Ligand code: G
Ligand code: G
Ligand code: NA
């Protein structure tokens with residue numbers, strides 16, 4: 001694969017970039033955190049989206065050094081935010097299964113001085129699918145460090161509900177497929193309402209993804225959803241767009 005060859009050099013050549021998208025508290029409508037979303041500034045192809053290269057990175061194992069770069073960069077970035085907002089970082093199953101993950105995180109926390117309480121890792125059900133005993137042990141160790149764990153894209157898998165019982169997630173991110181027709185479709189409202197009620201029962205925070213319209217936000221608020229993410233409050237953008245660098249007066 002042509003991209004796979006280029007990807008091998010992307011970290012060393014400084015071609016990876018982190019964009020961030022706000023995570024918004026429904027009650028206050030404040031941006032209380034950001035999700036780090038990876039982009040690849042390819043020399044000839046332009047800005048490449050993660051769905052085009054993350055699968056290649058996972059197959060080739062390049063996700064390990066790339067993921068390490070993401071963790072270090074995202075921690076360093078978040079450490080500069082004066083509002084103390086949280087940073088959410090996506091972890092693929094390959095990363096969770098790799099022995100380097102915990103040392104890298106411990107190291108990056110020490111180097112940046114970032115409070116672990118401001119860090120959240122997002123995993124998908126695939127992390128719990130294979131080799132789940134070992135992976136659950138890794139998630140438990142992450143909890144011991146004081147970071148939070150969110151279950152991403154909730155509702156898209158085959159056995160979503162059983163996964164809720166396998167690990168005490170701090171947050172459930174409800175997939176945007178349930179949000180797009182929320183204001184108009186009663187079935188989606190029923191599903192989202194039930195997921196929020198279940199999460200509350202389990203003591204887990206809820207975040208709805210892909211919120212684009214005020215109607216969707218109103219419906220989610222009525223159902224007691226705690227957080228939202230989506231174009232209504234902001235797209236994934238370079239971090240300077242949300243945290244402008246101050247001019248230094250000399
Ligand atoms: O940014 P975009 O909305 O196109 O993201 C698409 C998908 O790519 C997201 O669902 C996310 O799971 C994945 N992704 C984005 N950044 C990272 C990253 O740093 N690491 C991993 N493993 N996946 C990521
Ligand atoms: O896999 P994950 O859910 O982490 O990735 C989020 C994806 O959803 C990214 O590709 C991002 O660009 C996209 N996204 C974020 N907010 C919105 C939104 O409000 N509407 C739509 N359609 N997509 C969104
Ligand atoms: Na995510």
Ligand code: MN
Nearest residue numbers: 152153173209
């Ligand atoms: Mn998601």
